[in-house]
Amino acid sequence: xxxEQKLGNMGIVTTTLENVVNWSRANAxxxxxxxxxxxxxxxxxxxxxxxxxxxxxxxxxxPSPRQSDLMIVAGRVSRKMAPVxxxxxxxxxxxxxxxxxxxxxxxxxxxxxxxxVQGVDEIVxxxxxxxxxxxxxxxxxxxxxxLHEKVKAEKxxxxx
Amino acid sequence: MSLxxxxxxxxxxxxxxxxxxxxxxxxxLNMGPQHPSxxxxxxxxxxxxxxxxxxxxxxxxxxxxxxxxxxEAKTYEKAEVMTDRLDYLNTMxxxxxxxxxxxxxxxxxxxxxxxxxRVIFTELQRISSHLVWLGTAALDLAAMxxxxxxxxxxERILDVMEMCSGxxxxxxxxxxxxxxxxxxxxxxxxxxxxxxxxxxxxxxYEGLLTNNPIFIDRTKGIGKLSVADGxxxxxxxxSLRGSGLAYDLRKEEPYSGYEQYEFDVATxxxxxxxxxxxxxxxxxxxxxxxxxxxxxxLPSGPFRSNNRKxxxxxxxxxxxxxxxxIHHFKLWTEGFPAPKESVYVPVESPRGELGVLLEGxxxxxxxxxxxxxxxxxxxxxxxxxxxxxxxxxxxxxxxxIDIVLGDADR
Amino acid sequence: xxxxxxxxxxxxxxETAFGARPGEFRGRARVxxxxxxxxxxxxxxxxxxxxxxxxxxxxxxYWPQREPRFHVVxxxxxVAKKLRLEIRVPLNGDEPELDSVTSVxxxxxxxxxxxxxxxxLKIKNHPDLRRILMPExxxxxxxxxxxxxxxxxxxxxxxxxDIDKRKPRPKD
Numbered sequence: 001x002x003x004e005q006k007l008g009n010m011g012i013v014t015t016t017l018e019n020v021v022n023w024s025r026a027n028a029x030x031x032x033x034x035x036x037x038x039x040x041x042x043x044x045x046x047x048x049x050x051x052x053x054x055x056x057x058x059x060x061x062x063p064s065p066r067q068s069d070l071m072i073v074a075g076r077v078s079r080k081m082a083p084v085x086x087x088x089x090x091x092x093x094x095x096x097x098x099x100x101x102x103x104x105x106x107x108x109x110x111x112x113x114x115x116x117v118q119g120v121d122e123i124v125x126x127x128x129x130x131x132x133x134x135x136x137x138x139x140x141x142x143x144x145x146x147l148h149e150k151v152k153a154e155k156x157x158x159x160x
Numbered sequence: 161m162s163l164x165x166x167x168x169x170x171x172x173x174x175x176x177x178x179x180x181x182x183x184x185x186x187x188x189l190n191m192g193p194q195h196p197s198x199x200x201x202x203x204x205x206x207x208x209x210x211x212x213x214x215x216x217x218x219x220x221x222x223x224x225x226x227x228x229x230x231x232e233a234k235t236y237e238k239a240e241v242m243t244d245r246l247d248y249l250n251t252m253x254x255x256x257x258x259x260x261x262x263x264x265x266x267x268x269x270x271x272x273x274x275x276x277x278r279v280i281f282t283e284l285q286r287i288s289s290h291l292v293w294l295g296t297a298a299l300d301l302a303a304m305x306x307x308x309x310x311x312x313x314x315e316r317i318l319d320v321m322e323m324c325s326g327x328x329x330x331x332x333x334x335x336x337x338x339x340x341x342x343x344x345x346x347x348x349x350x351x352x353x354x355x356x357x358x359x360x361x362x363x364x365y366e367g368l369l370t371n372n373p374i375f376i377d378r379t380k381g382i383g384k385l386s387v388a389d390g391x392x393x394x395x396x397x398x399s400l401r402g403s404g405l406a407y408d409l410r411k412e413e414p415y416s417g418y419e420q421y422e423f424d425v426a427t428x429x430x431x432x433x434x435x436x437x438x439x440x441x442x443x444x445x446x447x448x449x450x451x452x453x454x455x456x457x458l459p460s461g462p463f464r465s466n467n468r469k470x471x472x473x474x475x476x477x478x479x480x481x482x483x484x485x486i487h488h489f490k491l492w493t494e495g496f497p498a499p500k501e502s503v504y505v506p507v508e509s510p511r512g513e514l515g516v517l518l519e520g521x522x523x524x525x526x527x528x529x530x531x532x533x534x535x536x537x538x539x540x541x542x543x544x545x546x547x548x549x550x551x552x553x554x555x556x557x558x559x560x561i562d563i564v565l566g567d568a569d570r
Numbered sequence: 571x572x573x574x575x576x577x578x579x580x581x582x583x584x585e586t587a588f589g590a591r592p593g594e595f596r597g598r599a600r601v602x603x604x605x606x607x608x609x610x611x612x613x614x615x616x617x618x619x620x621x622x623x624x625x626x627x628x629x630x631x632y633w634p635q636r637e638p639r640f641h642v643v644x645x646x647x648x649v650a651k652k653l654r655l656e657i658r659v660p661l662n663g664d665e666p667e668l669d670s671v672t673s674v675x676x677x678x679x680x681x682x683x684x685x686x687x688x689x690x691l692k693i694k695n696h697p698d699l700r701r702i703l704m705p706e707x708x709x710x711x712x713x714x715x716x717x718x719x720x721x722x723x724x725x726x727x728x729x730x731x732d733i734d735k736r737k738p739r740p741k742d
């Protein structure tokens with residue numbers, strides 16, 4: 001990131017760079033396949049033909065964390081799965097975002113007991129929460145579009 | 161890799177792997193909980209000799225939700241919400257078996273209309289579950305277009321469910337005593353539309369896969385299960401029918417009015433991945449047949465039992481009748497009591513025998529609700545089927561057993 | 571309700587041979603067997619009477635009652651004859667032991683692991699007794715009645731900050 005440090009605040013040049021980088025990050029965000037339970041079926045439904053996620057740039061779902069930049073935690077995270085989740089999040093290269101899909105991932109959902117992590121934000125920092133049990137594919141798409149707007153509003157100072 | 165070897169060759173687990181692994185001749189590979197082809201969070205420890213699987217040790221529990229303990233903390237009617245989320249591809253089937261168990265325990269009657277509608281929805285749910293199976297199993301074998309077609313068809317069935325209950329997947333539409341509410345007027349046209357279009361679509365999928373030489377090469381002769389092995393290991397459902405035994409709980413121990421409908425039990429001889437595929441395709445056609453008969457013969461009448469000791473009164477009555485208010489209050493605050501006995505009700509789910517052991521204790525909450533889930537039992541047979549196959553064939557075998565990890569881990 | 575006549579014959583056979591106590595509820599036969607005889611009962615049912623599938627195996631905890639504390643429920647099914655039979659084995663005390671039926675029904679392997687994991691019932695002669703659903707280092711047996719549900723307290727406005735401070739958050 002030497003360009004911005006050398007040239008400093010040059011007004012038009014650095015602002016346009018910010019827009020370009022944010023635009024490219026938002027429009028080609030590849031999600032990682034992290035479907036755990038019922039929400040995964042709605043996520044597959046959102047990827048399939050009726051509610052097509054490829055129109056938003058998410059053409060493929062990469063199973064490997066090294067090749068993806070969005071983790072959609074779809075489904076309930078049990079106590080046995082929690083260390084695996086954290087390890088996969090650590091393996092993703094920056095920049096990375098997390099969408100917590102469904103009630104179980106956002107807050108523990110219907111299950112308030114010994115076996116389920118009460119909200120995946122106890123383990124990874126979450127950017128967007130999508131409510132629903134399971135959320136409709138349209139709700140997931142709304143969540144992803146909210147994330148795109150959040151990415152487009154990111155400032156240079158944060159990722160420099 | 162070395163971390164994995166240390167884990168598995170520790171003293172407690174040494175008995176699981178062969179000596180060749182400990183000496184280093186074979187490789188121990190972790191097909192981890194996050195994997196595109198394991199249909200959920202299933203961890204497999206594979207002992208590989210080159211590309212051939214010598215041994216396969218499944219490790220489940222990554223989706224354990226404590227549903228059984230959570231049901232013990234809620235009343236009978238409120239616990240039904242938890243039951244949808246067990247086998248999340250067969251949600252109405254789970255609701256059905258839970259309601260049948262509660263009705264058997266407290267001896268509650270179910271009107272004929274409710275039974276017929278339950279049959280229609282259970283069969284539609286069976287078709288939608290088989291569509292997801294077909295889409296994901298074909299996707300594992302790299303037939304990607306089948307995945308898109310299956311989900312397009314599935315959307316039509318989900319539209320029908322949303323029309324009746326407001327929810328696409330976790331409907332909780334069946335309640336103890338009948339249904340939650342009556343069918344809307346658009347229901348019949350929507351289902352007749354499905355009955356008209358689906359046979360052609362199933363022909364389309366068969367045209368893509370059944371005589372496809374690549375599909376046949378990848379699935380014929382792989383993962384052979386004999387009938388004797390199947391019964392000894394407790395395998396039920398299409399996995400057992402694919403080995404030649406025509407055992408279907410809808411015919412052997414009929415429930416909810418299945419004895420009135422004519423249908424064949426889909427069977428095929430061979431016991432490999434290809435015959436299980438053929439069995440499930442034929443089951444989809446038979447399900448359409450049952451839906452047509454049930455829809456033609458749909459009786460009119462009440463949609464839920466009138467026994468106010470167990471079934472809350474309709475809201476319109478609350479303004480006029482004092483008993484209705486008292487029943488409503490008692491049922492929603494405390495719930496209805498069940499006798500101190502236990503029942504076990506088995507049902508044919510798309511994966512096999514799904515059973516509920518429900519034990520009451522005289523109070524309003526279930527004392528014990530055990531779910532005999534088919535995926536838990538069918539998954540045990542995976543090490544037996546996968547001895548000596550390639551890793552790519554292992555993926556095909558997992559797809560053909562049709563496991564859902566929510567079912568296996570509860 | 572009357573039981574099936576073949577089932578009646580099988581139940582009386584078990585009664586005479588193994589001292590089992592028969593019972594019936596809503597048309598289902600239920601037989602209570604002592605824990606020492608369960609493997610022989612399973613073998614007799616499979617070889618002599620044709621019950622070739624173990625359909626379900628689970629347990630019920632009757633804490634705080636200690637005699638018996640657990641009832642282990644076996645559900646046997648005769649596929650060809652379309653019969654079902656439920657066998658209950660009462661177990662006393664807090665750390666009871668039970669013989670494994672994996673030699674008769676290989677199916678029981680994972681079911682018995684689940685009994686160990688969820689209820690703490692030690693299964694003797696089991697080939698591979700370790701936890702199946704909970705993580706390997708978990709302490710306690712969740713489905714016992716004296717194990718708490720483990721729920722998180724609900725955050726209302728009066729205790730919002732208190733609970734928020736105690737809730738674990740990731741480091742980055």
